[in-house]
Amino acid sequence: MDTMPRWADVALIPLLNLLIAFVLSGLVILAIGENPIEAVETMITGALGSTYGWGYTLYYTTNFLFTGLAVSVAFHARLFNIGGEGQATLGGLGVALACLSVNWPHWLVALPVALTAAALFGAAWALIPAYFQAKRGSHIVITTIMFNFIGAALLNYMLVNVLKPAGQMEPASGNFPPGASLPTFQDIFAFTGGTLFRGAPANITFFIGVAACFLVWWLIWHTRLGYAIRSFGQSEPAAVYAGISPVKITVIAMLISGALAGAMAINNVMGEAERLVLNSVEGAGFIGIAVALMGRSHPFGVFLAALLFGFLYQGGAELSLWTSIPRELVIVVQALVILFTGALDNMVRMPVERMFIAARLARAEAKRAKPAEAAE
Amino acid sequence: MTVMKSILGAAATLALAAGAALAEPALIYDLGGKFDKSFNEAAFNGASRWAEETGGSFRDIELSSEAQREQALRRFAEQGFNPIVTTGFSMAGPIETVAPDYPDIKFVTIDGYVDPEKHPNVLSVLFSEHEGSYLVGMAAAMASKSGTVGFVGGMDIPLIRKFACGYAQGVKAVNPDAKVIANMTGSDPSAWNDPVKGGEITKAQIGQGADVVFAAAGGTGLGVLQTAADEGIYSIGVDSNQNYLHPGSVLTSMLKRVDNAVYDAMTAGEGLETGVAVKDLSNRGVGIALDGYNEKLMSFEALASIYDAAAKIEAGEIEVHDYSADDSCPDLQF
Numbered sequence: 001m002d003t004m005p006r007w008a009d010v011a012l013i014p015l016l017n018l019l020i021a022f023v024l025s026g027l028v029i030l031a032i033g034e035n036p037i038e039a040v041e042t043m044i045t046g047a048l049g050s051t052y053g054w055g056y057t058l059y060y061t062t063n064f065l066f067t068g069l070a071v072s073v074a075f076h077a078r079l080f081n082i083g084g085e086g087q088a089t090l091g092g093l094g095v096a097l098a099c100l101s102v103n104w105p106h107w108l109v110a111l112p113v114a115l116t117a118a119a120l121f122g123a124a125w126a127l128i129p130a131y132f133q134a135k136r137g138s139h140i141v142i143t144t145i146m147f148n149f150i151g152a153a154l155l156n157y158m159l160v161n162v163l164k165p166a167g168q169m170e171p172a173s174g175n176f177p178p179g180a181s182l183p184t185f186q187d188i189f190a191f192t193g194g195t196l197f198r199g200a201p202a203n204i205t206f207f208i209g210v211a212a213c214f215l216v217w218w219l220i221w222h223t224r225l226g227y228a229i230r231s232f233g234q235s236e237p238a239a240v241y242a243g244i245s246p247v248k249i250t251v252i253a254m255l256i257s258g259a260l261a262g263a264m265a266i267n268n269v270m271g272e273a274e275r276l277v278l279n280s281v282e283g284a285g286f287i288g289i290a291v292a293l294m295g296r297s298h299p300f301g302v303f304l305a306a307l308l309f310g311f312l313y314q315g316g317a318e319l320s321l322w323t324s325i326p327r328e329l330v331i332v333v334q335a336l337v338i339l340f341t342g343a344l345d346n347m348v349r350m351p352v353e354r355m356f357i358a359a360r361l362a363r364a365e366a367k368r369a370k371p372a373e374a375a376e
Numbered sequence: 377m378t379v380m381k382s383i384l385g386a387a388a389t390l391a392l393a394a395g396a397a398l399a400e401p402a403l404i405y406d407l408g409g410k411f412d413k414s415f416n417e418a419a420f421n422g423a424s425r426w427a428e429e430t431g432g433s434f435r436d437i438e439l440s441s442e443a444q445r446e447q448a449l450r451r452f453a454e455q456g457f458n459p460i461v462t463t464g465f466s467m468a469g470p471i472e473t474v475a476p477d478y479p480d481i482k483f484v485t486i487d488g489y490v491d492p493e494k495h496p497n498v499l500s501v502l503f504s505e506h507e508g509s510y511l512v513g514m515a516a517a518m519a520s521k522s523g524t525v526g527f528v529g530g531m532d533i534p535l536i537r538k539f540a541c542g543y544a545q546g547v548k549a550v551n552p553d554a555k556v557i558a559n560m561t562g563s564d565p566s567a568w569n570d571p572v573k574g575g576e577i578t579k580a581q582i583g584q585g586a587d588v589v590f591a592a593a594g595g596t597g598l599g600v601l602q603t604a605a606d607e608g609i610y611s612i613g614v615d616s617n618q619n620y621l622h623p624g625s626v627l628t629s630m631l632k633r634v635d636n637a638v639y640d641a642m643t644a645g646e647g648l649e650t651g652v653a654v655k656d657l658s659n660r661g662v663g664i665a666l667d668g669y670n671e672k673l674m675s676f677e678a679l680a681s682i683y684d685a686a687a688k689i690e691a692g693e694i695e696v697h698d699y700s701a702d703d704s705c706p707d708l709q710f
Contacts, residue, residue, distance in 0.1 A: 059443065149564075156532065156563035164534075166703065170465045170488075171533050199450050201443055272443055277466070279407075279565050282441050317444050320437050321451055327409065327438040 004356045010301065014294060014341060016348045018308075021340040025333040034325050046318025047311045055185050055200020056317070059272065060284075061310030062202070065209035066264035067288025068306050069216050070257045072297040076220055077253035078233040083129060083144025084261040085285025086151030087122040091262025092269040093155060094121030096163065096173050096276035104179035111182065114270055115208070115263060122262015123255045125151060130254030134247040140254070148285070159278055173276040182271045203271035212260065213299035219256070229253050261285060293342040305341075312337060401426075401642045402457035403436040404448050406464030408568050410438050414594045414615045415634060419463045419486065421616075422635030426642040434642065445470040453478040459499075459648050461641050462486065463634065465535065471498055482648045484641045486634055487535070492651045499650045501637045505535070506542030507689050508630045508662030509590070510696045511682050512612045513546020515628050515664065516588040517554050518678040519610050524555040526581035528574055528600045530593035531567040532560035532710075534700050539592040539614070539630075541705035542696055548707045549685070549694075557581050558708055561596050571599025578603040578611075588612065588627060601626055610673070619669040627673050629665040636661070658690045 026036035047057045067084040074081035081087075094117035104110035129143035156171065163173035183204050185197035220226040232239040232249040240246060268280050287309055294308070295301025316330035340348075403423050405416040423434050435457060437448050449470055452460050459482035462471065468488030475483050475495045483490075483498045490498040516525045527543055529536040544556045559577045561567040574596035578589050582603075589604050590612040591597030597614055598621070604611035605622035613619065613629035620626075637655060641648055655661020664682060666674065688694040699705050 056443070056447065152564040160533065168534075170468065172466075172469070199446075201446075268443075275469070277442060277469075280442060313441070316440070317447060320440065321448065327440050330440065 003353045008352065008356065010296065013345070013349055013352060016352070017340040017345065018337065020348070021333075021336040024340075025336050028329065028332060028336075029325065032325070032329065034323060039319060039323060039325060042318050042322055043311070043315030046322075047315040051185075051189075051196040052198060052200050053314060053318070055197040055202040056314040057307070057310040058185070058202040058206050059200065059267070059310070060313040061306045062206045062209045062267045062271075063264050063284040064287050064291045064306035064309050065206075065303065066212065066267070067261050067284050068291030068295060068302040069212055069288075069299065070261035070264075071288045071292035072295065072299070072302055073216060073220070073229070073260060074253055074257040075292055075297045076226075076233050077229045077249055079130075079133070079250065079253055079257070080141050081126065081144055081254060081257045081261075082141060082286070082289060083126060083147045083151075083258075084288045085281055085283070086144070086148035087125045087258045087261035088264045088268075088281040088285050089148075089151040089155050090125040091118035091122040091265035092276055092280050093158060093265075094118045094262065095265040095269045096176075099176040099180040099270060100163070100173060103177045106179055107182050110180040111204075111266070111270075114180070115266055118262045118265045119259035120262070122265075123259040125262070126254045126258025127251065130251045130258075133254075134250040155276075156278060159276065163276060171278050176270065176274045180270060181274060182266075184271070201272040203267065205267035205271045208263075208266065210303070212263070213303055216260070217299040225252065261288070287338075290338040290342050293345075308337070309334075399456060399458050399646060400432065401434045401645065402452040402460045403434055403638065404445075404452070404460065404462040404467065405436065405438045406462075406466060407439055407565060408464075408594055410436070412569070412595050413598060415632075416463055418616050418632070418634035419461070419638045422638030423461075423642060425635065426639050430643075432642075442466075446474055449474040449483070450477075453481045456481075458482055458646050459484055459641055459644075461638055462488070463638075464488070468500070471495070482646065482650060484637075484648070486637050489652070497650055499641065499648060500652045501641075502652065502654050503632050503634075503661055504654060504656035504696075504698075505539050505630075505632060505662060506545075506696045506698050507657045508632065508664065509539045509542030509592075510546035510549070510689065510694075511657075511664045511686055512590055512628055512630045513543040513548075514550050514682050514685060515546075515674065515678060516543070516590060516610070516612060517547040517550035518675070518681070519627055519673070520551075520554065520586075520588045522585045522587045523551060523553060524557065524585035524587065526578065526584075526586035526589040527556060527558040528577050528581070528589060528591045528593055528597070529558065529560040530562075530596055531565060532563050534703065536560065536592055537705065537710060538699040539590075540710075541699035541708055543590050543592075544705065544708035545696055546685075550681075555585070556708055557584055557586055558710065561593055568594035568596060570596045571602070574599035575603035579607070582607055582609060590614070590630070592630070613665070617665040617667065619665050619667055623669040624673070626670060628670050631663045631665050633661055633663075656690075657686055 029036040029039050047053045070084050071081055095114045098114040098117035129140055129147055132138040132143055133140040159171040165174045185202045189196040228244045228249055232244055269276055291302055291305040294305040312334050319325050319330050320327050408416050410420050411417055461484040463486045465487040467485050468490050471483050471485050471490055475498050479497055486501045489500045525547055527540045540558045547554050547556050561570055561573050578600045588610040591600035592614045601611045601621050605625035610627040612627050615632045618629045697706055
């Protein structure tokens with residue numbers, strides 16, 4: 001029996017966690033002699049107060065959607081994929097190779113190819129750790145995180161030695177052809193006069209990300225494969241008894257996870273930078289873990305958590321632009337949110353659970369007392 | 377409603393405050409961060425010197441993500457900050473995108489190159505790091521007893537190879553038989569800030585016989601200099617004058633006067649001359665550091681031959697090969 005009503009589990013606990021994180025952050029900001037109220041106002045106006053702010057918030061959100069979904073899918077099979085960073089890096093390489101290979105006539109043609117390349121590269125990067133986990137029992141946490149480093153080194157090699165145009169100092173690929181340029185929100189909402197989302201990097205990939213949420217939801221809860229993934233995650237012996245091959249499910253779950261992480265590159269490489277730069281993922285793979293934890297591995301939860309982290313990223317940027325709060329402190333605020341929503345979840349959950357149990361006991365007590373009264 | 381009001385109020389004050397800051401300069405640091413004891417900090421020092429001397433003020437930001445490059449440029453340009461000075465070659469691309477939208481604003485990229493024909497409102501400041509590295513290479517070869525010297529780079533990118541290549545040429549110019557061991561700390565940006573690994577690489581190089589090590593590695597270099605001091609060998613600092621860090625062990629420093637570049641740009645203000653400015657030995661953009669901390673370490677003969685070489689480089693008699701010109705180095709294999 002559930003100890004808590006569902007609304008408390010999915011809404012109350014995360015909100016309480018957030019509240020504690022924000023209060024603590026406020027105290028930290030106060031401690032360095034800045035005004036926390038002003039800081040919050042700067043963050044909110046900067047991230048949500050204009051279409052420009054939304055354009056950046058949704059851009060970051062899109063990144064976290066993909067990596068969050070990637071981690072979620074693996075979670076359902078009880079696989080802790082912390083290689084989202086490397087898989088997204090490789091996805092970027094796939095996108096760059098696809099975009100640079102042909103002088104694309106139109107983005108509608110380029111997008112499916114680039115998306116496929118991104119997903120394939122990301123999946124391939126997840127395949128090796130998955131195979132080792134399934135066949136050899138090498139722990140997926142160790143192998144995926146190591147593959148992040150290998151991915152970074154591979155990208156560096158490709159950029160410095162292969163993709164970098166001669167004479168260019170920066171280790172980055174050349175610019176993608178104009179035909180591979182994805183429409184940004186500014187283009188999409190141009191019919192309103194062109195001032196909406198001006199200069200912001202949010203692009204059509206956001207809608208692909210939302211579609212991916214639905215796809216993952218459908219996959220996990222409405223297909224045989226999703227059922228197999230979940231049952232394998234709940235109990236491996238039971239899954240084996242039911243005729244589900246652990247090797248197959250481990251590999252497939254990781255392939256899907258890697259493909260989702262890789263697909264993120266459509267947003268940051270093809271949509272925003274329009275060329276491949278070093279460090280293009282910049283931690284989104286790791287934020288994805290927090291997003292999946294906070295979203296309880298459910299696509300809708302992931303969406304909300306991604307939105308929150310998008311807000312934190314864009315709000316944080318505005319903080320460093322207009323206040324003298326140092327960059328490191330913005331990271332502290334983000335870290336506190338991760339800490340309380342992810343790692344210290346039980347700290348809030350246990351007392352709240354006890355509260356609900358106490359309330360229920362009291363109700364039961366009252367119920368028992370009533371018939372007794374009536375009998376008197 | 378009240379929340380909305382206060383939000384709008386905050387936006388209005390923000391806009392007012394920013395509007396009042398018209399024509400102040402702005403400074404955008406690269407991802408390494410403001411206080412890296414090296415490249416970005418030199419930029420901050422230059423800006424602070426300008427602010428102290430003129431009583432002016434400037435706005436600065438430390439970037440924390442790639443997407444913020446363009447964002448910070450646009451936000452500052454829209455608020456009328458002028459000139460907008462940026463550090464790091466990675467800003468060149470975003471400046472190319474943003475500069476045409478704000479023709480009245482002057483942009484400065486330090487270490488980046490933006491085509492002056494296409495973007496008349498951009499100043500590209502480039503340093504001839506290979507020339508300065510050549511000079512410290514000579515110093516290293518003359519101080520070395522084993523005939524083996526080391527180079528510890530930060531992240532493996534062409535810019536750092538340019539340092540290494542100039543250094544190797546300087547070493548070989550003094551002692552053609554000398555051995556140069558060149559290692560890079562890593563292949564991702566964390567290589568700029570990993571003093572522990574820098575120290576390990578230094579120990580490995582000492583194991584191979586190196587007795588002078590040149591660190592061109594940002595924050596990682598601090599570990600290199602520390603290890604060199606602990607092990608009793610010489611080290612060479614970079615960008616800022618780092619001679620004071622370990623007196624007696626830091627042989628000299630390869631100076632890259634980012635601070636002067638920032639100071640000059642802010643002094644020129646809105647009247648800044650754009651185009652391409654090359655800072656080399658002849659205009660003291662790069663150089664070799666001599667001060668009270670290392671004057672006893674450099675012999676008179678060594679100094680004489682280094683100054684002689686510097687004069688010859690300025691006069692064009694010695695040509696130091698620039699790695700970034702053709703992505704190859706005559707005296708060093710990577």
